[in-house]
Amino acid sequence: MTTGERVARYEAALASARIAERPVAVCDLDAFDANADDLVRRASGVPVRIPSKSLRVRALLERALARPGFRGVLAYTLAEALWLCEGGIDDILVAYPTVDRDALARLARDERAREQIAIMVDETAQLDLVEDAVRAALPRGASIRTVLELDAAYAPLRRLRFGALRSPVADAPAAVALAREIARRPAQRLIGRMAYEGQIAGVGDGARGPYGLAVRTMQALSARELAERRAAVVAAVREVADLELVNAGGTGSVERSAGEEAVTEIAAGSGLLGPALFDGYRAFSPQPALWLGFPVVRRPGPGVATLLGGGWIVSGVPGRDRLPVIAHPAGFAYAPQEAAGEVQTPVLGPAADALRVGSTVWLRPAKAGESAEHAPVYRLVAGDRVVDEAPTYRGEGRFFL
Missing domain, CATH: 3.20.20.10 (Alanine racemase)
Structure with a gap:
């Protein structure tokens, strides 16, 4: 299944369940x-x-x-x-x-x-x-x-x-x-x-x-x-x-x-969630199971769309591999002077011109667990339906580190 097909399935499932919130975390x-x-x-x-x-x-x-x-x-x-x-x-x-x-x-x-x-x-x-x-x-x-x-x-x-x-x-x-x-x-x-x-x-x-x-x-x-x-x-x-x-x-x-x-x-x-850091392994290829949808809230100019949030950066040695991967639409890159920001994230590329305020850009986290420190719930999708929602530790009011 291509990334575009996966995302289309999630967007249809969310729309059918009348879930309009963004950002949204989807677990496949x-x-x-x-x-x-x-x-x-x-x-x-x-x-x-x-x-x-x-x-x-x-x-x-x-x-x-x-x-x-x-x-x-x-x-x-x-x-x-x-x-x-x-x-x-x-x-x-x-x-x-x-x-x-x-x-x-x-x-x-x-x-x-x-x-x-x-x-x-x-x-x-x-x-x-x-x-x-x-x-x-x-x-x-x-x-x-x-x-x-x-x-x-x-x-x-x-x-x-x-x-x-x-x-x-x-x-x-x-x-x-x-x-x-x-x-x-x-x-x-x-x-x-x-x-x-x-x-x-x-x-x-x-x-x-x-x-x-x-x-x-x-x-x-x-x-x-x-x-x-x-x-x-x-x-x-x-x-x-x-x-x-x-x-x-x-x-x-x-x-x-x-x-x-x-x-x-x-x-x-x-490996249960298949984050982006595992894209670089030879012996196995986990399916990407965790997806993060962020809304477009600004259009600063041609070839630019600005997301609300997006800076769900993971721990480790600072570097580009700690940033979420911009998964869909294809062809985007981070703005060199801003990268992924806590409150706003400009993304650059020709695909920006097809987006409108309110559109969703889908990211994949670099590591598996740390997205749960930002999202109160994961929307659980099976097939073409949202079948449940699961609170994260934070969603249950728990903070351990």
Whole structure:
């Protein structure tokens, strides 16, 4: 299906449902479900855990979790995990360390939450803070489920590093030392290990020329090194504690991570929505499932149309790849001196002359989850109809970061 055909279907569905609001966020459930099937196929039987930050819409989390092949959520804050747990979602791993003492005390007091939520640690200072925060609230004999994060970056030379700056734990001796420290603390219980290989999962490998070749070479070398190191760490830590889970991956590295014997589950969620950053991958092509419609409110001159809003810019190293992609009509570019603005976004191109005040220009987000911080609801389209609306976290009045 072409972009024009997709957009025509969304516009007809919105018009039929008498939804005139703009900006509007549309989630294509047919594309979402197809992407879910493809993630499961790529994982080859290894369960897929959904990073909640890639969706930030409970209805979409629940839709994916109801499908075979998906199991559990990778949350981004403990407060969010507690909220999801209260809403009935099980098996939640918080992907980042927490220093939220109030949330830790709530976790300690809630028996169901203690059974369903695990927190992330990677150094002793975090263990000390957790222990202090839960001391008064944790029942005798109870413990907080804890997961240890391994640094997954590739550092072939002393001053050459590829990957996110995350955990200080990079090898088996460091992992074992922290595992033993956890074992000495009755308030905490080590149940898993996680590593996120962002230099593979989050970097497109489809570019041509020397840059693309360099990326593919780095990723191949990194994957080989990490598989060996991850296996060694898991084997060593299992001598200290029984591990229920070994989490790995990301949407861009599902096949590679699923092929490692030590890995028990894959983290992948952005691929459900197919944002523009995944247009540059060779091994898979998710369908674009999230579309953002912005209204034309000005016509400053020939070849120019100005949108209300449009600056839903995503996090990361600032650059053009953090901007939404102008998807339809074709042939537009951002104004060099303005790009995508919070309140207005001029778009340039011959197609502007066919637009009128009130027309809609459709954008695709660069990343999957951050549009939910702007839109209160996603309009859910299946076939040629709007079948429902789903509030985002913000639409439910929730703000976790």
